[in-house]
Structure formats: C-alpha cells, structure tokens
Amino acid sequence: MFSLKILFKNAFRHKLRTTLTVLGITIAILAFGMLRTVVGAWYAGVEASSATRLITRNAVSLVFFLPISYKEQIRQVPGVTAVGYSDWFGGVYIDEKNFFPSFATEARTAMELFPEFLVPNDQKNAFFRDRKAAVVGRKTAERFGWKLGDTVTLRGTIFPGNWDFTIRAIYRGAQKGTDETQFFFHWDYLNESLRKTAPYRADRVGWFLVGVKSPDMAADVAVAIDRLFKNSLAETVTETEKAFQLSFISMTEAIIVVIRLVSYIVIFIIMAVMANTMAMTVRERIGEYAVMKTLGFGGWHIGGLIFGESLVIAAIGSAFGIGLTFPAAQAFGDYLSQYFPVFNVARSTIYMDMAAGLTIAVVSALFPVWRTVRIRIADGLRRIG
Secondary structure: OHHHHHHHHHHOOOHHHHHHHHHHHHHHHHHHHHHHHHHHHHOHHHHOOOOOEEEEEEOOOOOOOEEOOHHHHHHOOOOEEEEEEEEEOOOEOOOOOOOOOEEEEOHHHHHHHOOOEEOOHHHHHHHHHOOOEEEEEHHHHHHHOOOOOOEEEEEEOOOOEEEEEEEEEEEEEOOOOOOOOOEEEEHHHHHHHHHHHOHHHOOEEOEEEEEEOOHHHHHHHHHHHHHHOOOOOOOEEEEEHHHHHHHHHHHHHHHHHHHHHHHHHHHHHHHHHHHHHHHHHHHHOHHHHHHHHHOOOOHHHHHHHHHHHHHHHHHHHHHHHHHHHHHHHHHHHHHOOOOOOOOOOOHHHHHHHHHHHHHHHHHHHHHHHHHHHHOOHHHHHOOOO
C-alpha cells in the first residue's frame, strides 16, 4: 500500500503533464475500442449464423433466380429437415435514407429455421393468417413508431410499385447479438402480384433456406444438393450460412483492413507520447535515483518504481477510455442503426483495450528504465542542483 501511494505521488508530481498524458491515453483507448467494435459489428451476421442452416443460391450470382420447383427436390436430400425460400425485396419506406433489410419469405419455414427471432404465439398466428401481413424487428418498429395493426407502404426498387403491408408481429432477438432491424412478409403476396404484372419473374426465388439435422452433415448435404442441379439451366451453390455471410463481407475486406490498421496506428502514436512523458520524468529525477543508489537501492528496485509509475498513468487512462467506450458505442449504434443493426462492445474488445494499455505502459518505460539502471552514481549526482 505504501509503495502504491509513492507511485501515485510520483505519477502526479507534474500534474499538467500527467493529466494531458492520461487524457491522450483515454482518447486513444476509446478510439481503439470503437474501431474494434466497428469491425465486430461488420462480422455480427457471421457470428450469429447457425451451423445447421444452409443457403442454396444460383451458381452464377445471387442476382439470378432459381425455380421454385427446386424446393421439393431439395427436401428429398437425406439430412434435410426443412426447406424455405426468400427474396431480397429492397423496399424503401418514404425516403431512401430509411434503410432496413426487407425480405419476401416463406413464413412458416422461416419461423422454424430462425428460432433466434422471438415472436409471441398470438402475433405469429395473426401473421400466418393475413396474406399482406409483415413481421418487423423491434428496433425498426421503435425507430418509425410502428405498432401492431399499422399499415406500412414500401416503394419497391427491385419489384416496382407501392406495396402495402400490415404489421402483425414484432420480433425480439433471443440473444444480444441478434439483428432486430429486419422486415419479413409473405413470399406468396409478392409472387401473386408478379404473376399479373411480370409473369417471367414469377415462381422464382432468390435463394433457398435449408435446415440440416446436425452441423456434421452440412458438407455432405451441400454437395448432394448441388449435384442434383448439375448441368441444369440454373446450377446451384450451397454453402453454410456463415460462408454466405462472409461472401458479402469479402466485398468490403479492404475497408476492414484499413480500420484495423488505423486502430493499431492510434495505439502506436499514444505509445510514443507516453514514452516521451516517461523519458522527461526520468531525466528530471536522475539525481534522485543516483541518491537512491548510494543508499543501497538496486537497479531492479528503481526500475520497478519507473515501471509502476508508467503502469499507474496507463491504467488510469485505460480505465477512463474503457468506461467511455460503452456510452460512446451506444450513441454511435443508435445514430447509425440502419447500417450497424448490432453494435455491442464485445468482451474481447475490452480485453484488447486492457492489453493495449499494458503494452503502452511497458514499452514506454523500457528505455527510461534501461537508461536509469546503466547510469553511474557520479554522473547522476552531477544533475543535482
């Protein structure tokens, strides 16, 4: 306890310099934590993927459709428990800035395959009964003030026209990382309209959702499905939901690499600032350390004081930075919820913040400790006065 008191007194002997250094570390750790959280949000869909769900899409590209008749053939593959289908709708609510993911899907199978979307039974049944019904995530409903029974009109982009939906259910995520911004409606509602306005686009789906009995069977089932449609007019690629999500992230991999690089550069810069602070501190106290050597204190003891002082400064700055990360992430996530539906500070991010703070403290103190341990008593005493 006495040694800790000495460390605190030494750390704040030059109050202005220490305060500015702590402030710099706080900002650096906050920036580092936020950048790592952005990277985590980018991979939120991947982390939430189920190992028992497969996606079957057109082998050429996702923009090419598949015949709805594939459903029954996929269902016959050994290991398949359920088969559904979906289309990316891409509707706009009032204005283009009001973005949220919207899908036309087979309702009952989707509810079965996505148990992480929690919907009360009465709302679920109301959704099944109404052809124009929609299920919306809690965050999107709160964002626009939608309530059960409200009529919502989306302007189609991929499927032109104004489409009216009735909010019959609002889902919540079973876990903290579940996306609560999505909008689902009956695929049949979309298909019936296409049969009248664009028959060539009817009875086709964007992808099939395939449930398998166990993750161990996923690879064999995927191969079997693709073999069914080999050399057909619409060949398929079947992959796990995680691989499907990663294929989208790979399109923006350069952005993620830059964000990661910037996060490390921030730590490197504040490490240089901290090293300068410790170098100035040690230079001012060379005479004191020389006196301690004459009194019998060894180099390791003096080095421990310097390391301890560096750790105190870095720990205070890191604690403030970590503490501010949570409200900053909350505000950032609320403001950009349409782009980052899941924006939570992960436990691994906190561990990385702590590791960054420890690295700053240790690296910044290495050269001052080395210099103090090597300096001769006579050279140090010349600095007194």
